[in-house]
Amino acid sequence: VPRDREPEVAGPARALGIVGAGQLARMMVEAASRLGVRTVVLAARADDAAALVATEVLLGEATDGDALRALAARCDVVTFDHEQVDLDLLHELERDGVQLRPGVETLRVAVDKAEMRKRLATAGLPVPRYEVLGDGGDAPDAAPDPEELAAAIDAFAAPDGWPVVVKAARGGYDGKGVWPVGGEEAARALCEVAVRARTPLLVETHVDIDVELAVVVARGCDGASVAWPPVETAQVDGVCREVRYPGDLEPDLADRAASLARRVAEVAGATGVLAVELFSSDGHLLVNEIAARPHNSAHWTIEGATTSQFENHVRAVLGLPLGDPSPVAAHVASVNVFGAPSKEAGDPCDRMSGALAVRGAHVHLYGKAPRPGRKLGHVTVCGDDPTDVRERAWAAARALGTPVPGSLDAGAT
Ligand SMILES: Nc1ncnc2c1ncn2[C@@H]1O[C@H](COP(=O)(O)OP(=O)(O)OP(=O)(O)O)[C@@H](O)[C@H]1O
Ligand SMILES: [Mg+2]
Numbered sequence: 001v002p003r004d005r006e007p008e009v010a011g012p013a014r015a016l017g018i019v020g021a022g023q024l025a026r027m028m029v030e031a032a033s034r035l036g037v038r039t040v041v042l043a044a045r046a047d048d049a050a051a052l053v054a055t056e057v058l059l060g061e062a063t064d065g066d067a068l069r070a071l072a073a074r075c076d077v078v079t080f081d082h083e084q085v086d087l088d089l090l091h092e093l094e095r096d097g098v099q100l101r102p103g104v105e106t107l108r109v110a111v112d113k114a115e116m117r118k119r120l121a122t123a124g125l126p127v128p129r130y131e132v133l134g135d136g137g138d139a140p141d142a143a144p145d146p147e148e149l150a151a152a153i154d155a156f157a158a159p160d161g162w163p164v165v166v167k168a169a170r171g172g173y174d175g176k177g178v179w180p181v182g183g184e185e186a187a188r189a190l191c192e193v194a195v196r197a198r199t200p201l202l203v204e205t206h207v208d209i210d211v212e213l214a215v216v217v218a219r220g221c222d223g224a225s226v227a228w229p230p231v232e233t234a235q236v237d238g239v240c241r242e243v244r245y246p247g248d249l250e251p252d253l254a255d256r257a258a259s260l261a262r263r264v265a266e267v268a269g270a271t272g273v274l275a276v277e278l279f280s281s282d283g284h285l286l287v288n289e290i291a292a293r294p295h296n297s298a299h300w301t302i303e304g305a306t307t308s309q310f311e312n313h314v315r316a317v318l319g320l321p322l323g324d325p326s327p328v329a330a331h332v333a334s335v336n337v338f339g340a341p342s343k344e345a346g347d348p349c350d351r352m353s354g355a356l357a358v359r360g361a362h363v364h365l366y367g368k369a370p371r372p373g374r375k376l377g378h379v380t381v382c383g384d385d386p387t388d389v390r391e392r393a394w395a396a397a398r399a400l401g402t403p404v405p406g407s408l409d410a411g412a413t
Helices: 024-035 063-071 086-093 102-109 113-122 146-159 184-197 252-267 309-317 348-356 386-399
Strands: 014-018 040-045 056-059 077-079 130-132 164-166 179-182 201-205 211-221 223-228 231-236 239-245 272-281 284-291 330-336 364-365 375-383
Touching: 014 024, 014 063, 024 040, 024 309, 024 364, 040 063, 056 063, 056 146, 063 086, 063 102, 077 309, 086 102, 102 223, 102 252, 102 284, 113 130, 113 201, 113 252, 113 284, 146 164, 146 184, 146 201, 164 184, 211 252, 211 309, 223 252, 239 386, 252 272, 252 284, 272 309, 330 386, 348 364, 348 375, 348 386, 375 386
Parallel strands: 014 040, 014 077, 040 056
Antiparallel strands: 130 201, 164 179, 164 201, 211 223, 211 231, 211 272, 231 239, 239 330, 272 284, 330 375, 364 375
């Protein structure tokens, strides 16, 4: 909904365009706002998380060329909230002089898991053993060949045993598009669904993960970069539930993860924030996936670091100097808020008092309509003691209705 009057802006009228208007865009908008930067979001719906807070909202799809051109016409630089983009279309825009940050070459590596695996492996970086089926992500409508899929699953199952992991090359998030396949029957069922949905796939070895970690790097237009320290992440059913700085990461592992992430950022040639998700297995690090945008694993930096990932993303894509990523506390825990399983649990906004009563709890709600299992916000707590910050973050998330997964052993907290 373009507002009919240009807002009056004091100071340099830098305008940042954002494709997509989810919670990441919302937190970019918050950071931009503090710097006096105008934001224009391209939102699929008027009530998207960032559409509720941006300076200006354009309604349209991220894959609609006219909508993208309208966005580009209203801002200096265009960045991204999510990966559901059309690379050919973006390539045309870039050729016509639109400042996309990150650019198409980086997005190509980040939005397609097949391309990501290939590029990182070619650069000599460690990734799980994998096989891309058919043309992979290059042909978005390419249905996997059922026999090829069955053979690939077989080949991975034979030496390593079940399960194997099958992934959609494009379009996955929060574990949607990641299928651990436990046996032949499940493999057959998955083949049928994937072939019917024409989803390009890759098959990979099921990594015996000791710990999952993430490193987030911000890289400026001039190639200068800063990195936040590695964090430990905990996923349940493929979805990130909590992030801890520094968690239980051994300093040596953290150092190796940080340098690996910098190499990934170089290979991807990113401008802006780039997140690198890693597996540690038997002392070895593997790159699971990368995201060329701010990332759930660094929401803790809003209160837990001198400069947040969102502020540095805004700075980086606008060509401004990057800020100090140093943590401001010895320990930080950030827990995601999810919609309660039953509808009667209501809106977390109505349950705010309990969460705000938790000492030091920084509550972020994204303004999304509550639905069971939907990611609605996060809570961050900073402090001196790892158990204490984790307990308080979970207490606040629970007060907001977040179910506590038994496997995380956070139930008693
Ligand atoms: N090869 C693998 N072996 C074992 N576990 C895996 C493997 N690949 C993925 N997983 C598990 O599934 C989770 C989600 O996988 P992945 O990060 O690829 O999916 P996603 O849906 O794109 O996630 P995100 O929400 O981070 O975008 C991982 O964090 C990990 O816990
Ligand atoms: Mg992931």
